[in-house]
Amino acid sequence: MTRLSTHDAIIIGAGPAGTSVALTLARRGWAVAIVEKRLFPRRKVCGEYISASNLALLDRLEIGDAWRASAGPQIRRVGFFSGNTRVEAAMPPARAGRCADDGFGRALGRDVLDTLLLQAACSAGAEIFQPFWPVAIDRDGDMQTVRIQASNVSDEHTMLRAPVIVAAHGSWEPGPLPSQLAKTSRPSDLLGFKAHFIGSSLATDLMPLLVFPGGYGGMVFADHGRLSISCCIRRDVLARLRGNRLPEQDGPKENGHLSAADAVCRHLMSSCRGVSDVLEGARLDGPWLAAGPIRPGIRACYERDIFRVGNAAGESHPIIAEGISMALQSGWLLASELGGAPTGQAGREAAGRRYEATWRGLFSTRVYAAAGIARLAFCPGGPALMRVAVRNLPQALTLGAHLSGKTRRVPGFG
Template sequence: MKRPSTHDAIVIGGGPAGASAALALARRGWAVAIVEKNVFPRRKVCGEYISASNLALLDRLGIGDAWRAEAGPEIRRVGLFSGDTTIEAPMPGARSGPARDGFGRALGRDILDTLLLDAACSAGAEVFQPCRAVAIERDGDGQAVRIQPTGGKAGDEATILRAPVVVAAHGSWEPGPLPSQLGKVNRHSDLLGFKAHFTNSSLPSDLMPLLTFPGGYGGMVLADHGRMSVSCCIRRDRLARLRGSLAAERGGHVSAAEAVGHHIMATCRGARDALEQARLDGPWLAAGPIRPGIRAGYEKGIFRVGNVAGESHPIIAEGISMALQSGWLLAEELGRVAGGKAGREAAGRRYEAAWRGLFSTRVLAAEAIARMALGPGGAALMEAVVRNFPRTLTLGARLSGKTKTVPGLAVSGLAR
């Protein structure tokens, strides 16, 4: 056993939620450890769009200029590609902030996550990467986190990190031994996530369409360096049937990603047109199942940020926004902690209330939209409504939180 290392906070997960929380705490003078299981840069299943309402937060975190230099074009239109129908409407702009930040843009997770983790490291956070947290145990008034190198064996030498504050930012899709990780039970109705990058697509640079197709939904957006991101969810049972029928037709094994790509192209004309001349840039990625819903933000002495705190259906493209903002909210509340278990519990209650106040509407809106898209005849109903009232798309984007500013930026104690 390696010698224990003591910190003020241990953050498990170096994605947008964990890195933003760690960076904000480190810039407050906290001694922070980040445990990240993967080597960066790496791609992730994610829509990659960030609303303009987040850009003041990125500035405060110190990566705003780098984000602007790397991200794709402004997304000024939202659309619907459903069957043979393509409909467009204006994207609502941000209500506040610099005029140059009126609209959101997309940036690949391989770039965004590296920017955030590097900034946290520069702010003084100690990064353990690639390492996996394998246990969290009570340690007097604090917690002890046992970590091991990713890919190591069960008997490999472990390192113990100690801190009064532990932040779970490991996402909700992967089960594991930690008390903050969610159990995984396979259901026929599970939504599995897929994502790929393409180059040379014909999708208009300022348009982000929602895709609906039998058994699932998705989205497309032009991100950085000419890459177009396609992300989608599909029901497990629908995917199984698609793979079986396509394998029978072709006389051989068909991968899940191949079946998903074929299904989208066959059932959604707008996507087919955008991808007709496009080239796949890297492999399709898969993850999930997604677990939409609101969970405890503080439980068993562990704070939660990002997807593990609560998850919206990705149909509204707000995953990164919720991750960044939840990390910020938690850092704000922890910055007010007087000390001791009672102080942490009070911070946990305040954080949960702030989380629900900021995110519950978009979680519920996403669930309603997803139910419509996935239900019998729902896609046709959605198509009919949007065809007659295209501004429904604009309203939906507003309800999803794309114009809702991040609270606390004006009065925060974080250094600018």
């Protein structure tokens, strides 16, 4: 069975980037379709922290009050945990928004945040196709056709037509769309892991960076008392950790080896004393999640009549905890350009050029800065050098948080 539906824009992916585009365009009177392959709520591999510089944008998207009511405590300190080193410094405040407490960022689980955003998009008039899997994109004159398939019904297809296609599907999973990255496997690939814990002893206003052999990560208190731990680890390092299992070790096994999640957790605990200290007595809330490989870098924001937002447009190393901020802001920037663009191919191309220029101006510095910090963390002796630096100059953590964009306001918000 096949049905046809026509729209002004089709958004592929219902994460923060896709829904911020959809919300903004729908409130401008656009007929918007959102295609999402997973049912919500669902957890994601993500650090879950949102910088305070986004709060005016959340208010504009009309989820600011719901976010304030649900998010975890304010993060007023940034930290560094590596080996036996534990260093803390002040988090630089952003200019306060309409509430006195808006100067500091907070964390909210993606199972909660993404559901809030998608519900808001639906209320604004966007048509939601969920769970549907995008199968192909074809040119149809001045329009493009996206063929989608119900995830649980193999013979049901829907054809969506629109002049504007927005790729908000992220960068981690390959697929048949021209905007999706090819699948490769390299020893240096970074694989992402994430888990929630209940009952940890981490200070609720502290967000430490974790640096350990072969990877980096972070911890932050999110909603409902959940401690969110996320990290990236090199594929070859993880393979060694899983292969070096001693016979007397306990833990889940896969083909006689430690499971990937158990190996990562043990590695974090053994190489960062700060992690083992704050997790003593804590319990895992749900399973560990894994994703990747992560593909940091800057990609084309507009190519072959497809606009890209979020990680599909460009991705910083998660070491700076700016992924959600970049996703929300990129979606807003694109919708702002499209909303004022003339109709037709020439108008879309002009909007694409303006959007790409604005994207690079806002995000390229933090992408390059994150890459530099990540290279230092991975190079031989890098973690030791970082430990010495932050012990002698804790203010470097404050400066790093500022340079990562945590105080930079979204264009158009003052």
